[in-house]
Amino acid sequence: MFTGIIEELGEVVSWSPSTDAARITVRGPLAVTDAKHGDSISVNGVCLTVIDQGPDWFTADVMAETIAMSTLKNPQPGVRVNLERAAQVGDRIGGHIVQGHIDGTSTLLSIEQGGAWRVLRFTLDPEHAPLVTSKGSIAIDGISLTVSAVSAPEEPNAWFEVSLIPETLAVTTLGFKQVGDAANIETDILARHVERMTHFAAITPAAATSTNEWIQS
Numbered sequence: 001m002f003t004g005i006i007e008e009l010g011e012v013v014s015w016s017p018s019t020d021a022a023r024i025t026v027r028g029p030l031a032v033t034d035a036k037h038g039d040s041i042s043v044n045g046v047c048l049t050v051i052d053q054g055p056d057w058f059t060a061d062v063m064a065e066t067i068a069m070s071t072l073k074n075p076q077p078g079v080r081v082n083l084e085r086a087a088q089v090g091d092r093i094g095g096h097i098v099q100g101h102i103d104g105t106s107t108l109l110s111i112e113q114g115g116a117w118r119v120l121r122f123t124l125d126p127e128h129a130p131l132v133t134s135k136g137s138i139a140i141d142g143i144s145l146t147v148s149a150v151s152a153p154e155e156p157n158a159w160f161e162v163s164l165i166p167e168t169l170a171v172t173t174l175g176f177k178q179v180g181d182a183a184n185i186e187t188d189i190l191a192r193h194v195e196r197m198t199h200f201a202a203i204t205p206a207a208a209t210s211t212n213e214w215i216q217s
Contacts, residue, residue, distance in 0.1 A: 004144020
């Protein structure tokens with residue numbers, strides 16, 4: 001589990017694809033300070049497992065499904081990535097609960113530059129649109145952010161916006177994003193569970209009663 005508070009900007013060292021997977025090596029001095037074999041590290045929001053490491057780098061395997069649904073497809077050496085070690089019991093949760101199990105990718109539609117803020121608008125797939133709400137939480141490339149605006153349900157092309165402070169732009173990859181770039185997104189875990197429950201409620205009367213009782217309580 002992660003909190004979406006990025007600890008450092010890492011750098012891809014190598015990407016070695018195989019038939020149905022790949023192996024990635026990332027330079028991240030802070031991320032490996034207390035890492036050991038089998039530990040989880042979030043790379044641009046994707047939870048990866050450490051299989052090898054050195055003084056300032058770690059290596060992880062990336063499965064075919066992850067490659068297919070994330071931006072980790074063929075990152076070139078030198079590409080910057082957001083890194084976060086798994087949360088420890090007792091840590092402050094400065095962001096929100098992030099699993100590192102992304103829903104897919106979104107495309108950056110527009111950038112609005114303000115005096116101190118920068119507003120980014122991203123696409124939103126129809127299946128993810130019900131899970132995103134104004135003032136709710138979302139993780140973009142592993143960064144815990146608050147949704148500042150979202151399209152109306154009747155709009156044909158769904159989108160959402162996040163408003164970024166200078167600190168976020170300076171210490172994460174969102175400061176480098178350009179219109180047309182893709183980003184990994186993970187919707188809020190609570191929204192996922194509620195959606196699942198409402199689907200069951202629509203299928204069986206018993207489930208509907210149980211769901212309504214839970215919501216009312």
